[in-house]
Amino acid sequence: MPRNKQAGIITFMPNRLLKRYLPNASKVRENPALRPVAHLLQRADIFHINRRSAAGAVFIGLFVAFLPIPFQMLLAAVLAMVARCNLPIAVALVWITNPLTIAPMLYFSYRLGAWLMDKEITVDTIELSFSGQLDNLSTIGYPLLLGSVVCGSVAGITGFIAARMLWRFHVVKRWRKRRETLPV
Numbered sequence: 001m002p003r004n005k006q007a008g009i010i011t012f013m014p015n016r017l018l019k020r021y022l023p024n025a026s027k028v029r030e031n032p033a034l035r036p037v038a039h040l041l042q043r044a045d046i047f048h049i050n051r052r053s054a055a056g057a058v059f060i061g062l063f064v065a066f067l068p069i070p071f072q073m074l075l076a077a078v079l080a081m082v083a084r085c086n087l088p089i090a091v092a093l094v095w096i097t098n099p100l101t102i103a104p105m106l107y108f109s110y111r112l113g114a115w116l117m118d119k120e121i122t123v124d125t126i127e128l129s130f131s132g133q134l135d136n137l138s139t140i141g142y143p144l145l146l147g148s149v150v151c152g153s154v155a156g157i158t159g160f161i162a163a164r165m166l167w168r169f170h171v172v173k174r175w176r177k178r179r180e181t182l183p184v
Contacts (some may be wrong), residue, residue, distance in 0.1 A: 055163040056085035059156040061093025066152030068106055068144055072097060093159075099130040105151070110140055113147025168169060 045053070057080055064076040070095045080090035097105060114121050 012028040045084045049086055049089075051164060051167040053084065053086045054089060055160045056080075056083050056169065057087070057089035058093060059160040060085055060090040062096070063152040063156035063158045065094045066105060066109060066148045067096045068109070068148050106144065106148075109147035109151045110115060110144045112145065113143030113145065114140075116146055116150065117143050119143055132172060153159075 060076055060079045060083065064072050064079065067075070069075070073091050076094045077087055077092045079085075080087045089143065
C-alpha cells in the first residue's frame with residue numbers, strides 16, 4: 001500500500017483497472033512515431049495515476065473532444081503535460097469524437113451555440129465544394145465554436161466531478177472492506 005508522505009495516511013488508489021488498459025510509459029516512450037518528442041515524455045508525472053491526475057485528464061480529454069479543430073490528440077497531450085495530468089487518459093478520451101459521433105456532437109454544439117447567441121438556424125443549400133464550405137463556416141463558425149466550448153466545459157466538469165467521486169467511492173469501499181477483515 002502506498003503511503004501519502006504529506007498526510008501520513010495510507011491511501012488506496014483504484015489504478016489496477018486503469019493500468020490494465022492504459023499503455024505502459026516505457027512502451028509509449030519507445031514508439032518510433034514519438035521519437036521527435038521522446039524527451040518530453042520522460043517526465044514521470046504525466047504517466048502517474050492518482051485521483052488528481054486522472055480527474056484532470058478526464059476534464060482535458062472531454063473538453064478537447066468537443067472542440068471542432070484538427071489535431072485534438074496533440075492539443076490534449078500538450079494540455080496534459082502542462083497541467084501534469086495523465087497523458088494516456090487525456091489522449092484516449094479525445095477518441096469519443098470519432099467518425100460515428102462527430103456529426104451529432106457538432107450538430108448539437110451548433111444548435112446550442114445558435115440558441116445561446118439567439119441566432120436563427122437557416123440552411124438554404126448545401127454545397128459540397130471547398131468554397132461552399134468556407135461560406136458555411138462564416139455563417140456557422142461562431143455558434144459552433146461557442147456551443148463546442150460550452151459542451152466541452154460541461155462534459156469536462158461533469159467528467160472531472162464523476163472521476164473524483166468514483167475514485168473516492170472506490171477508496172471508501174476498500175477501507176470498509178479492509179475494516180471488515182481486520183480481527184477484532
